[in-house]
Amino acid sequence: MSRILVAATPVTGHTGPLLRIAAHLVDLGHEVAFLGGARFAERAGAAGAVFHPLPPEADYDERDFDASFPARRSVPPGPARVAWDVMHVFGDPLPAQLRSLRQLLAEFPASAVIHDNLFLGGVALALSAPAADRPTVLSIGVSPLGVPSRDTAPHLLGLLPPVDEEERARYAVLAESLEERTRPVHAYLSGVFAAAGVRLPAGPSGRVRAESADHYLQLTVPGFEYPRTDLPANVSFVGALPLPAGRDPWQPEWWPALSWARAAGRRVVVVTQGTLANVDLTELTAPTVRALAERRDLLVVAATARPDGAQALHDALSDLQGLPTNAVATGYIPFDALLPFADLLVTNGGYGGVQAALGYGVPLVVAGETEDKPEVAARVEWSGTGVNLRTARPSAEQLSAAVDKVLDDPAFRERAHALRSELAEYDALSLIAELATGPGGA
Template sequence: MAKVIVGATPFEGHVGPVLTIAADLVRRGHEVVVYTGSRFEARALAIGARFQALPPDADLDDRRLDSLFPLRATLPPGPAQLSFDFETFFLGQLPAQVRGLRALLARFPADVVLGELGFWSIPVLSLSAAPRERPTLVTLGSIPLLIQSEDAPAFGPGLLPTSGEEARARNRAMNAEVRRLFADLQSFGEATLRSLGVPMPEYLFDVPFRRTDHYLQLTVPGFEYPRGDLPGHLRFVGTLPPTPSSSYAEPAWWPELSAGRPVVVVTQGTVANNDLTELIVPTVRALADLDVLVVAATARADGPELVRQALGDVPDNVRLAGFVPFDRLLPHADALVTNGGYGGVQTALYYGVPLVVAGVSEDKPEVAARVEWSGTGVNLRTGRPAVTEVRVAVRTVLRDPGYRSQAAIMAKEIGQHSPFDAIAEIVDAAARR
C-alpha cells in the first residue's frame, strides 16, 4: 500500500479529474489524502480518501471569482486574462500552497504526490530536492499541451499545425513572440520561485511539463498535434472514463432518446454556464424546426427555467434539463454542441460522439482546433455563435458520415488506453522504492 497526496488548484475543472483518480487509488487499497479547497471536502471523504484543506490564503472558491476579483471580468480572453489568472490564482497562491503541502508531508510522508497542471507545488518539490529525497511526482494534463515546440503553433489562438521547415520557422518565431508577450509574468514567476528558494529554470509555461517525474496527458495521441521534441517522461495515457451514475432518476422524456430521431445534446459545461444565451439558447433556436431531438443539458438547477425565460416558447423538439450524467446521456447522442471544455470533449470522444465546438475563453480555442484538426467535429471559432452558424454546423456533422467515423476511430484509440492502470503502475513502483 502506498501513501499518496492528490493535490489540485481549488477550481472545479482542476479538482474533478484528480478526484476521479483518487477514487481509483482508494479502491486499489492505497492511502490517499486529497489536498485542495475546503469546499471539496465532502466529495473527497465520500470516495474514501482523507482530506486536507489548502491554507486559508490559498483556499479560493471558483464560483465567486468575479465578485472576489471584479477586475478579471473586465479583461478580454487571451494574454491579459491569462496573466491575471496566473499572477492571482496559480503563482499568487503558490507560497501558501507549498507551505501547506510541506506541513502535510511532515505528517504524512507520501510516496507519491500527484496533481494537475495548475498545481505548481509539484515543480517546486522537483526543484527543491533530488528524486531519491522526495516523493515521486506525477502531473496530469487535463488541457491541450501548451509546452512550446517547433512542431506546433504557440498555444492560445487555436491555430492549426502545418508541416515543413517554413512552418517550424513560423512556430519558433511565434514562441519567441509569446515569451516576449509574457515577459512580465515570467519575471513575476521568477520572483515567486526565488521566494520559495528555487530557481525558474526555463520559460514559465514549460516548467510544469519539465519539472516532474511523470507527465501524463489525459488523452490519446490521435487528439494531439504530433511533436518530435516532447520530454521523455511525457506520455499519453488515455481519457478518464466518466464516473458511473447510479442514483439518477430518468425524466419522463428519456424513452424519446431511443425513438429514432437523431439526438443532439448541447451544453456549456459545469463552469462557463453563467450566461446560457452564449450557446444553449442559440442552439435551441437553430434546431427548432429540424427533425431532431434536442437535449439542453444546462448543468445547473435553475438552467431550464432560465432557458425558458430567454426563449419565451420552448420548441416541441427540445427537452430542458439541469444536471444529466453524460455516462447515461451521451451513448444516445448523435452530436454534441459544446463550448469546448477539455473534459467534456474527451467524454464525447470516449463514446464516439462527433462535435460542434464554440468557445473562446481559457483553453477552449485550442480544444476546438484539435477537434477540427482530428476531423471529429466542426470548430465555430466563436464563443457566441449566430443561430445560422449552429444550424449549418449541426446539419453538417449529422449528414457527413466522416465526422462520426473519425469520432469512432478516436473512441477505439481511447479504448486501448487505461489511465487508471498507468497511474497505478507508477504508484506501485514508488511504494517499492
Template sequence: MTRYLLSVQPFTGHVNPVLAVAAELVARDHDVRVYTGQAFAAAVTASGARLVPWREAPDFDEHDLPATFPRLRGKKGMRQVLVNVVDVFIATAPAQARDLAAEYARQPWDVIAGDEMSLGAAFFAQREGTIWATICIIPLNLAGAQGPPGGLGLAPGTNPLTRTRDALLRAAVPVLSGPISGALRRARAEAGVAPSRAGLDHQAFSPHLAVAAGCRLLDYGRTDRPASLRFVGALSRPSTAPFDPPPWWGELDGPLPVVHVTQGTQNIDPDDLLRPAMEALAGEPVLVVATTGIRGRDELPFPVPANVRVAGFLPHAHLLPKIETMVTNGGWGGTLGALSRGIPLVVAGGDLDKPEVAARVAWSGAGVNLKTGTPTAMQVRTAVRRVRADPSYRAAAQRVAAQLEAAGGAGAAASALETLA
C-alpha cells in the same frame, strides 16, 4: 501500500479526472490524500481518498471567481486568460506550497502529483528535491521543438510558410510572456524555490512523469514529446451516485436523434452558446438536451423551443449513450467523454483552453471548429447539419475513441504513478 498526495485546482473539470486516478489508487490499497477546495469534500470522500483542504491558499467558488480574484471582473478572451494564469494559478502557488508543507510535516507522503495548474505542488517538490508527477487534465501545453506554442488554437504547420510561422511564434513566447514571467519569479521567491529562467510551459510539468488525458490523435501526432510523457486516454470513473432522471428522460429513447448542447461549468452565460444553438436547432428534426452547467439550475432566463429539454447537470455516463451529436464549448473532460463514445462534435471554443480543444478536434477530423465562443445560430445550424450528414466525422470520432480506450484511462495513470513510486 504507497502514500500519495494528489494536488488539484478546485475546478470541477480539474477535480473529476484527478479523482478518477485517486479512486484507482485507493482500489489498489494505497493511501491517497487529495489537496483541493472544500467544495469537493464529498466527491473526494466518495473516491475513497481523504481531503486536505486549501487553508492558506484562497479557496474559491469556481462559479464566482471575481469574488476572490477581482481582476477577473468583466474580463473575457485573452485578457481573461492572462489574469486567470497570473492570479488564480501562479499567485496562489506559494500559499499552496505552505499548505502542502504543513500537511507533509503532519503526515509525510511517498509521491506527490499535481495537475498542471497546481504550481504549489511543483514548488514544494522542487524546494524539497523530491520526485513528483504531473497529471495533465487539459490539452497538453508542453513546449517542444515542433508546432506553435500551446493555447493558441493553431495546428502545427505543414509547409515551409506555416512551419516558419510556428518557429517565429515559439521564439516570441519569452517576449510576450512578460507578465507571466514576472509573476512566476515572484511566486518562486515567495515559495522559497530557486530561481528559474524556464517558462510556465516547462515549470508546470514534471521531468520525471507526466500522465496526460488524451491521445496522440488529439495532440496533432507530434513526435517531439519527452519520454517522461504518457497519454492515458480519458480520465473518468463509473458513477456510483444515484441518478434521478428528469421527467422527460424517456423521450431520449424516442424516434428523434438527440443533440446535446453544453456550455461547460465556466463562463456559462447562456447567450454565448446555448441560445444560438437552440435557435439553430429549433426547426431541425432532432431532440435537443441543453445543460446550464450548475446543478439545480434547470431553467434558462428565456423561452426555449419545443424540441429542447433543459437540465442543470446530467451525468455523462447516463446521457452520452443516448447522444448522436454534441455541441460544446470545448471543455476537455466533456470532449474526451463524447469522443470516447465515438460522438462527433461541433466545438465553440472561445476562451481559456477551449480554442486549443476546438483546433485539436478539427485536426483529428472528429468535428467542426466554429472558431468562436459566441457563434451565430446560422453557424451552429450549418455545422451540425454538416457533421450529421458527413459520415467521415463519426468515423474519425470512432478512431479517436479506439485510441483513447487503448491508452488505458485511470488504470494506466495509476500504474504509471506506481512505477514512479
C-alpha cells in the same frame, strides 16, 4: 500498500479528475490524503480519501471569481486575461500550496504526490529537491498539452500545426514575439517561486511545468494531440479517465424521448456549456436550441448543468415562447447516461467533456474562445472529429450549418469512432496507479 498525497487546484475541471484518481487508489487499498478546496471536502470523503483543506489564501470558488479576484473583472477576455490568470489565479497561491504540501508530508510521509498540471505548488515541490530526496511527483494534464514545440503553433492561440517550412518559420517568429510579450508573466512567476524558496528555471513555462515532474501524464491519446518530435521524455499519454457513474437512479420525465427518437430515426443533438461557463446560456445553449427549433429530424437536449437551467433557458428563449417542441432542457444529467444516445455534442470546448464525447464515438461542434478552449477546438478540427466555429457566440446560421455538416458527413463520425477505439486501448487509472506505486513511486 502505499501512502499517496493527491493535490488539486480548487476548480471543478481540475479537482474532478484528481478525485477520480484518488478514489481508484483507495479502491486498490492505498492510503490517500487529498489536499483541495474546502467545498470539495464531502466529495473527497466519499472517494475514501482523508481530506485536508487548502489554506484560505490558496482557496477560492471558481463559480464566483470576482469575489476572490475582484481585479480580474477589469481584464478583457483573451490573452490578457489568460496571462492574468496564470499570475494570480494559479501563481499567487503557490507559496501556500507548497507550505501545505510540506506540512502534510511531515505528518503523512507519502511516497508519491499527484497534482493537476496547474497546481504550481506541486511544480515547486518537484523543483525544490532532487528526486531521491522527495516523493515521486506526477503531474496530470487535465487541459491541452502546452509543451511548446517546433512542430506546433504557439500555445493558446488555437492555431493548427504548421503544414510546411514557410508556416513553421512564421510560427517561430510569432513564438518569439509572444515570448517577449509574456516575459513579465515569467518574471512575476519567478518572483512567486522565489518567495517560496524555489528557483524557477528559465524557458517557456509550459515546458518547465511539464519537465519538472517525474511523470507528466496527459489525459488523452496520441490521436487527439499534435505530434511532436521534441516531446520531453517524461511526458506520456495515458488515455482519458472514465466518466463517474451516475449514482442517482432518478431520470427526468422526458427520458423516454431519447429511445423514442432513436426508434423514429431522429438524431439526438446534445448541447452544453459545461459546469463553469454556464452562467450566460445565451452564448451557446440558447442559440443552438433556436437554430434547430422545430426540426422533425432532431431531438435537442440542452444539458445546462445548473439546477435552474431549464427555467433560465426558457427565459432566454422568450422570442420562441419557451422551448420548441423538439427540445428538452435539464440541469445536471450524468454524461455516462446521456452520451450513449447522442449523435452529436455541441460544446464550448471543455477538455474533459470533449474527451468524454470521443470516448463514446460522438462527433462535435465546438464554440469556445476563452482559457484553453481554442486549443481544444483546434484539436477537434485537426483530428477530424468535428467542426471548430472559432467563436464563443455563434449565430443560429453558423450553428445550423455546422450541425448539418457534421451529421451529414460520415467522416466525422468515423474519426470519432476511431478515437473511441484508441481511447479504449488505454486504462488511465491503472497506468497512473502503476506509476505512483510501482518502482520509484512506492
